[in-house]
Amino acid sequence: MSARLETLKTTLQARLGSRLIGMDEILREVRLEVSAANYLEVMQALRDTPELAFAGLMDLCGVDYATYGGEKGENRPARRFAVVTHLLSIQHNWRVRVRVFAEDDGAPRLPSLFHIWNSANWYEREAFDMFGIFFDGHPDLRRILTDYGFVGHPFRKDFPVCGHLEMRYDPEQKRVVYQPVSIEPREITPRIRREANWGREHA
Amino acid sequence: MPEARNFTLNFGPQHPAAHGVLRLILELEGEVVKLADPHIGLLHRGTEKLVETRAWAQALPYMDRLDYVAMMCNEHAYCLAVEKLLGIEVPLRAKYIRTMFDEVTRLLSHLLSLGTHALDLGAMGIMLYTFREREDLMDVYEAVTGARMHPAYYRIGGVYRDLPDQMSQYQKSPWKNAATLKKVNKNRQGSLLDYLEDFTERFPKCHADYHTLLTDNRIWKQRLVNIGVVSPERALQLGFTGAMLRGSGIEWDLRKKQPYAAYDRVDFDVPVGVNGDSYDRYLVRMEEMLQANRIIRQCIDWLRKNPGPVISDDYKLAPPPHETIHSNMEALIHHFKFFSEGIFVPEGEAYAVVEHPKGEFGIYAISDGANKPYRLKIRPPGFTHLAAMDEMARGHMLADVVTIIGSQDYVFGDIDR
Numbered sequence: 001m002s003a004r005l006e007t008l009k010t011t012l013q014a015r016l017g018s019r020l021i022g023m024d025e026i027l028r029e030v031r032l033e034v035s036a037a038n039y040l041e042v043m044q045a046l047r048d049t050p051e052l053a054f055a056g057l058m059d060l061c062g063v064d065y066a067t068y069g070g071e072k073g074e075n076r077p078a079r080r081f082a083v084v085t086h087l088l089s090i091q092h093n094w095r096v097r098v099r100v101f102a103e104d105d106g107a108p109r110l111p112s113l114f115h116i117w118n119s120a121n122w123y124e125r126e127a128f129d130m131f132g133i134f135f136d137g138h139p140d141l142r143r144i145l146t147d148y149g150f151v152g153h154p155f156r157k158d159f160p161v162c163g164h165l166e167m168r169y170d171p172e173q174k175r176v177v178y179q180p181v182s183i184e185p186r187e188i189t190p191r192i193r194r195e196a197n198w199g200r201e202h203a
Numbered sequence: 204m205p206e207a208r209n210f211t212l213n214f215g216p217q218h219p220a221a222h223g224v225l226r227l228i229l230e231l232e233g234e235v236v237k238l239a240d241p242h243i244g245l246l247h248r249g250t251e252k253l254v255e256t257r258a259w260a261q262a263l264p265y266m267d268r269l270d271y272v273a274m275m276c277n278e279h280a281y282c283l284a285v286e287k288l289l290g291i292e293v294p295l296r297a298k299y300i301r302t303m304f305d306e307v308t309r310l311l312s313h314l315l316s317l318g319t320h321a322l323d324l325g326a327m328g329i330m331l332y333t334f335r336e337r338e339d340l341m342d343v344y345e346a347v348t349g350a351r352m353h354p355a356y357y358r359i360g361g362v363y364r365d366l367p368d369q370m371s372q373y374q375k376s377p378w379k380n381a382a383t384l385k386k387v388n389k390n391r392q393g394s395l396l397d398y399l400e401d402f403t404e405r406f407p408k409c410h411a412d413y414h415t416l417l418t419d420n421r422i423w424k425q426r427l428v429n430i431g432v433v434s435p436e437r438a439l440q441l442g443f444t445g446a447m448l449r450g451s452g453i454e455w456d457l458r459k460k461q462p463y464a465a466y467d468r469v470d471f472d473v474p475v476g477v478n479g480d481s482y483d484r485y486l487v488r489m490e491e492m493l494q495a496n497r498i499i500r501q502c503i504d505w506l507r508k509n510p511g512p513v514i515s516d517d518y519k520l521a522p523p524p525h526e527t528i529h530s531n532m533e534a535l536i537h538h539f540k541f542f543s544e545g546i547f548v549p550e551g552e553a554y555a556v557v558e559h560p561k562g563e564f565g566i567y568a569i570s571d572g573a574n575k576p577y578r579l580k581i582r583p584p585g586f587t588h589l590a591a592m593d594e595m596a597r598g599h600m601l602a603d604v605v606t607i608i609g610s611q612d613y614v615f616g617d618i619d620r
Contacts (some may be wrong), residue, residue, distance in 0.1 A: 119441050122590040144244060147244070157250065189574070
């Protein structure tokens with residue numbers, strides 16, 4: 001297994017080296033870091049290079065790094081929105097993860113992978129719906145999971161878990177009405193970060 | 204001359220053949236589908252956002268509610284992702300228990316899929332048979348966790364408890380006299396493993412009955428053969444996994460190719476289709492049921508012979524045995540810390556996959572070192588399959604859409620998340 005991982009890393013380095021920002025091995029998984037400008041080119045190469053042959057796009061998701069690392073913001077990336085894809089090569093039986101940050105935090109835009117892998121279609125619609133990341137060249141970029149007429153991008157870190165609007169049936173108007181939420185967000189267990197190996201000093 | 208135009212039909216969201224809350228906008232020319240546009244999200248609960256505000260261990264029961272006919276497989280993927288982040292190894296007995304329950308789950312899912320698929324196409328009887336077998340497997344779930352639908356049995360570091368030594372019995376009631384009681388309780392006298400073994404002995408006969416009812420049935424074949432054909436190239440391009448990919452002739456099974464739990468220690472075959480149509484996918488699922496039965500039998504054998512721990516003994520990551528917390532100070536502290544703060548997962552990211560009954564089910568977890576996930580992405584198999592609905596249904600008749608829905612075998616719990 002680890003020999004295969006080494007082969008994958010060497011091949012990636014040889015084939016794409018100059019076009020990558022970085023390549024990390026995290027818990028026996030390879031993660032490539034690409035700039036938005038090189039994104040499409042690298043992805044195309046990942047699919048079409050026979051030694052790599054990543055024929056399948058298994059997953060694509062948006063990530064919002066706005067509150068990463070808690071209040072101190074340790075290791076928080078410089079940019080806010082990233083798109084992470086997981087590729088699979090059935091021929092070589094290996095996987096790779098590609099992370100690309102959108103340049104603009106206010107209106108994140110990235111090129112669409114739809115024309116390389118058709119399976120990107122709904123994943124990109126989802127990332128657009130949840131994080132408001134625009135995908136240039138996507139044939140049909142509509143909201144997918146949220147309600148018709150929904151406002152906002154719910155998976156952004158500044159969107160409260162309870163939302164902004166609630167819906168109820170109004171017996172007087174005899175129809176469903178939207179109104180501002182009447183509940184307050186509450187957190188029973190606070191989010192705490194601890195340094196690595198905490199509590200194991202005497203173990 | 205009257206103007207000829209396409210007819211737009213709204214299918215669902217409340218339709219028994221939609222397998223959940225699918226709203227499908229169909230554009231028809233006569234009876235031929237010109238465009239199928241699935242509208243999803245009617246069951247969207249924001250699981251991925253919710254678990255960002257829950258401790259790592261608290262997120263586990265949400266996994267049951269994703270694909271609610273393959274509960275334990277979802278839990279498995281989540282546990283594998285967190286265990287990868289923590290860098291812990293699960294006891295071997297827990298691995299075997301997980302393998303066994305994954306296969307029980309696969310049977311549950313395939314049985315439901317087969318029963319409802321046939322029901323959609325007008326074969327009423329088969330559903331009654333498959334649900335009879337599902338009942339027995341639900342009892343297995345119930346015996347080990349007390350819950351039939353949402354067990355929350357797998358834990359980070361192992362499974363919640365060891366397999367029980369006895370099965371619950373039917374009680375006397377106005378509907379069950381002594382003779383009936385004796386009959387229904389006959390296979391419940393031993394342990395859970397005895398009960399499950401009895402099931403695996405009966406199952407091949409039941410399975411043969413399904414074959415008799417459907418496989419060479421003229422109506423069944425008319426409805427399935429050459430419907431929703433996907434070529435291997437397209438299947439890869441569309442991101443298909445599981446039976447959808449194997450039906451198109453690509454031999455790809457994560458249990459073989461990237462083994463997890465105890466799958467590298469059990470013997471089984473991977474069925475592969477030839478034509479990539481709904482009938483081949485049906486045959487693949489049928490054979491997978493027999494293979495699942497085979498794996499369960501091997502796990503039962505091993506579990507009988509090899510007692511041992513079923514959850515990690517690192518009490519910073521898994522709660523200590525309940526008996527100890529009233530007599531042991533340290534156990535009490537661990538218990539308190541575990542259930543108040545939860546566990547701390549080192550900074551990093553991991554993507555873990557399992558061969559779910561419906562395809563590749565993945566969990567991509569990002570941790571920033573806190574007691575809660577920073578981001579959790581669920582990769583549901585049904586999502587990509589349903590995205591291909593338009594391509595698969597185009598050019599087919601309206602009635603074939605129902606075949607394709609049944610053949611894609613998706614569940615809205617995991618598509619909408």
